[in-house]
Amino acid sequence: MFNLQHILLYLSVCSVCLTFAQVENQFIYHGFSGANLYLSGASKVHPNGLLELTNISDHQIGRTFFPFPFKFNKSLSKNFQSLSFSTNFAFAIVPKLPALGGHGIAFTISSSVEFPGALATQYFGLFNSTSGNLSSNHVFAVELDTVKNIDVNDIDSNHVGIDVNGLISKESIPVAYYSDKERENKSLELISGNPMQMWIDYDEEDKLLNVTVAPITSLKPEKPLLSTTIDLTLVLLDSMYVGFSSSTGVTTSYHYILGWSFNKSGPAQSLDISKLPSLPPRRESSKRTDLRIIIPSITVSVVLIIISGIVYVLRRKKFEELREDWEQEYCPQRFSYRDLYTATKGFREKELLGFGGFGGVYRGILPSSNTEVAVKKVSHDSKQGMKEFVAEIVSMGRLRHRNLVQLLGYCRRKGELLLVYDYMPNGSLDKFLFRSDTPNLNWVQRYQILRGVASALLYLHEEWEQVVLHRDVKASNVLLDADLNGRLGDFGLARFYDHGSIPQTTSVAGTVGYLAPEVTRTGMTTTSSDVFAFGTLMLEMACGRKPIAPERPPEEMILVDWVLECWKRGVILETSDPRLEGKFEVEKMELVLKLGLLCAHPTPAARPTLRQVMQYLDRNATLPDIPLDGPGIGLVTVGQEVAGDCKLSFPTSNEYSGLSSTDSILSYGR
Ligand SMILES: *[C@@H]1O[C@H](CO)[C@@H](O)[C@H](O)[C@H]1NC(C)=O
Numbered sequence: 001m002f003n004l005q006h007i008l009l010y011l012s013v014c015s016v017c018l019t020f021a022q023v024e025n026q027f028i029y030h031g032f033s034g035a036n037l038y039l040s041g042a043s044k045v046h047p048n049g050l051l052e053l054t055n056i057s058d059h060q061i062g063r064t065f066f067p068f069p070f071k072f073n074k075s076l077s078k079n080f081q082s083l084s085f086s087t088n089f090a091f092a093i094v095p096k097l098p099a100l101g102g103h104g105i106a107f108t109i110s111s112s113v114e115f116p117g118a119l120a121t122q123y124f125g126l127f128n129s130t131s132g133n134l135s136s137n138h139v140f141a142v143e144l145d146t147v148k149n150i151d152v153n154d155i156d157s158n159h160v161g162i163d164v165n166g167l168i169s170k171e172s173i174p175v176a177y178y179s180d181k182e183r184e185n186k187s188l189e190l191i192s193g194n195p196m197q198m199w200i201d202y203d204e205e206d207k208l209l210n211v212t213v214a215p216i217t218s219l220k221p222e223k224p225l226l227s228t229t230i231d232l233t234l235v236l237l238d239s240m241y242v243g244f245s246s247s248t249g250v251t252t253s254y255h256y257i258l259g260w261s262f263n264k265s266g267p268a269q270s271l272d273i274s275k276l277p278s279l280p281p282r283r284e285s286s287k288r289t290d291l292r293i294i295i296p297s298i299t300v301s302v303v304l305i306i307i308s309g310i311v312y313v314l315r316r317k318k319f320e321e322l323r324e325d326w327e328q329e330y331c332p333q334r335f336s337y338r339d340l341y342t343a344t345k346g347f348r349e350k351e352l353l354g355f356g357g358f359g360g361v362y363r364g365i366l367p368s369s370n371t372e373v374a375v376k377k378v379s380h381d382s383k384q385g386m387k388e389f390v391a392e393i394v395s396m397g398r399l400r401h402r403n404l405v406q407l408l409g410y411c412r413r414k415g416e417l418l419l420v421y422d423y424m425p426n427g428s429l430d431k432f433l434f435r436s437d438t439p440n441l442n443w444v445q446r447y448q449i450l451r452g453v454a455s456a457l458l459y460l461h462e463e464w465e466q467v468v469l470h471r472d473v474k475a476s477n478v479l480l481d482a483d484l485n486g487r488l489g490d491f492g493l494a495r496f497y498d499h500g501s502i503p504q505t506t507s508v509a510g511t512v513g514y515l516a517p518e519v520t521r522t523g524m525t526t527t528s529s530d531v532f533a534f535g536t537l538m539l540e541m542a543c544g545r546k547p548i549a550p551e552r553p554p555e556e557m558i559l560v561d562w563v564l565e566c567w568k569r570g571v572i573l574e575t576s577d578p579r580l581e582g583k584f585e586v587e588k589m590e591l592v593l594k595l596g597l598l599c600a601h602p603t604p605a606a607r608p609t610l611r612q613v614m615q616y617l618d619r620n621a622t623l624p625d626i627p628l629d630g631p632g633i634g635l636v637t638v639g640q641e642v643a644g645d646c647k648l649s650f651p652t653s654n655e656y657s658g659l660s661s662t663d664s665i666l667s668y669g670r
């Protein structure tokens with residue numbers, strides 16, 4: 001008895017070995033139920049076999065690898081363990097918001113399944129801002145990228161890229177496929193939510209890599225999307241893992257893999273579409289695209305019934321708004337949803353100006369007045385506080401100043417709030433300062449912008465009926481109108497209080513790098529903490545760099561400290577923005593740098609008021625001498641203990657261009 005069992009066990013173990021030996025150079029999965037893959041981070045397999053790399057939560061990493069490494073670079077048996085490989089997989093990217101995905105999927109061959117220090121967002125969970133382009137990485141990836149990230153030289157928000165040891169793609173190309181029937185290239189939208197297939201074939205002999213993409217229903221197109229020579233000899237080690245890595249950022253998508261074949265002994269077998277698991281039913285936000293998946297699988301008559309049903313529901317729901325009695329008094333500030341829908345051409349992707357923590361901002365033209373506006377869509381579910389919130393919006397709408405972005409009004413729907421602002425054709429200031437693809441602002445323009453923002457702040461602090469604290473003054477919240485005048489926007493964190501009373505707040509708000517030290521200590525914001533942030537903005541404008549620059553040498557990392565240090569050494573002008581090429585009035589440059597330092601003084605009492613700032617800028621008063629020694633002028637807010645309920649937003653270095661992860665609701669223009 002014992003012997004028999006023993007033998008049976010032995011046999012079964014052996015057959016497992018045998019099966020694996022046979023498949024060790026190839027595999028094919030239609031769905032991944034029971035596939036025993038190596039899953040890490042957010043990735044999981046649904047009961048129907050669908051592999052989900054990430055869901056739509058922000059800043060996630062999801063990876064999946066075949067559990068055993070493959071032999072790549074051994075010249076023992078030429079065909080068997082060469083560098084050549086072939087793979088075919090079916091994937092789908094379903095964005096949370098119809099027009100905005102984040103960030104994509106990377107087919108990955110790597111020496112390890114661990115990626116220490118790797119980040120989400122544009123780094124795909126494979127690298128971080130410093131770990132790219134090292135030959136010791138041994139990572140080869142083909143990325144399906146749905147976000148344009150300037151810092152890794154992305155070409156657009158819908159491309160395939162070939163990545164060797166880093167994310168600055170060796171080659172990239174907008175996603176398209178060659179239709180054999182129509183004999184032409186057709187573009188494909190990765191974030192359409194529709195399933196698609198990808199083929200990657202590498203031939204060691206010619207060192208030729210082919211990448212091909214097509215809709216799920218197509219056969220492999222005759223012509224690849226991208227065919228490029230690349231030598232992987234130094235990249236692929238003897239033993240390498242194959243799999244996928246995916247990440248989300250502020251914008252998010254579900255990233256799915258439906259099926260996958262991989263082969264080192266010949267072309268990867270084609271997937272049998274009928275055996276692939278289906279995608280979960282779509283949320284209402286993407287009803288229209290949903291149809292495209294349903295249609296092939298059910299009969300025409302059912303489709304007709306569904307279409308008419310959906311059309312009926314859509315018709316009824318399309319323009320539905322929420323209105324309550326208490327809103328009567330706000331009638332003048334209320335826009336109809338139908339008007340905003342028409343203005344933005346149905347919130348078309350093409351009209352999208354930007355995207356903040358809460359939702360997209362769309363350009364529109366109001367049908368009634370023909371005026372250009374920016375419409376911010378904010379998801380807002382809570383009934384609680386809606387009354388106070390709308391009252392606050394209406395108050396903000398009553399602020400009028402030529403250097404403020406005017407809030408024109410709002411509209412309310414179920415779960416959604418729409419805010420209508422003046423349209424600012426030139427976008428936000430940070431793009432002009434920090435991006436190489438925008439025209440340079442000359443010194444006169446910069447001075448003019450600073451003066452404008454200062455006068456807007458003066459209005460908020462002293463000239464309106466209440467004191468308004470902006471609480472989030474920074475370059476990305478300054479928008480530029482058609483004449484390049486600076487206009488302060490984003491009142492998402494603003495607070496109102498009566499003149500003469502003492503502001504009370506326990507939540508820390510603002511952006512790291514612009515936060516006055518006392519704010520992080522006590523949670524209390526005052527007019528002088530706005531002055532502090534403005535001081536930082538002045539230095540940014542003069543020096544053309546961000547308040548905190550981790551990539552710089554330690555002594556230059558903190559802008560305030562660096563400027564102060566240079567001043568002490570008598571070389572303050574060395575900090576001026578190289579893009580100005582020395583074309584500035586020395587006196588005014590010195591004034592801005594020194595006044596910036598004074599405003600960013602760590603002691604609130606030492607900072608000037610905005611009225612004084614205006615006088616200095618207009619040269620109606622002379623800047624007092626600032627004692628250069630004595631207890632530290634200079635900020636060190638980074639890394640400080642932050643108390644209480646936090647509402648911080650961070651500078652944009654880890655996110656894509658112009659977007660920060662700030663959660664201020666009323667912002668527009670980032
Ligand atoms: C996404 O998955 C994580 C766990 O990986 C979970 O905590 C989170 O709630 C999920 N988010 C959504 C929107 O389902």
Ligand SMILES: *[C@@H]1O[C@H](CO)[C@@H](O)[C@H](O)[C@H]1NC(C)=O
Binds near residue numbers: 116118129131
């Ligand atoms: C980047 O990753 C490396 C490891 O690959 C790690 O040592 C380094 O600290 C990380 N850098 C950042 C900025 O996270």
Ligand SMILES: *[C@@H]1O[C@H](CO)[C@@H](O)[C@H](O)[C@H]1NC(C)=O
Binds near residue numbers: 133168
């Ligand atoms: C990567 O490093 C190599 C050599 O060190 C260099 O030639 C190349 O320009 C770098 N590529 C990128 C994209 O930084």
Ligand SMILES: *[C@@H]1O[C@H](CO)[C@@H](O)[C@H](O)[C@H]1NC(C)=O
Binds near residue numbers: 178185
């Ligand atoms: C299709 O795209 C490929 C790759 O980008 C290009 O080489 C080819 O010329 C295009 N063909 C047509 C018919 O446009």
Ligand SMILES: *[C@@H]1O[C@H](CO)[C@@H](O)[C@H](O)[C@H]1NC(C)=O
Binds near residue numbers: 208210227
């Ligand atoms: C890659 O594509 C080229 C051009 O279509 C073709 O000649 C070659 O055989 C392909 N190579 C592989 C490995 O698929």
Ligand SMILES: *[C@@H]1O[C@H](CO)[C@@H](O)[C@H](O)[C@H]1NC(C)=O
Binds near residue numbers: 236
């Ligand atoms: C791959 O094999 C070639 C030839 O045997 C060798 O020169 C190369 O160093 C190997 N590459 C790696 C990464 O081991």
Ligand SMILES: *[C@@H]1O[C@H](CO)[C@@H](O)[C@H](O)[C@H]1NC(C)=O
Binds near residue numbers: 027
């Ligand atoms: C791998 O290639 C071999 C030789 O062409 C073929 O017989 C086999 O079916 C392929 N397997 C897979 C999983 O693609």
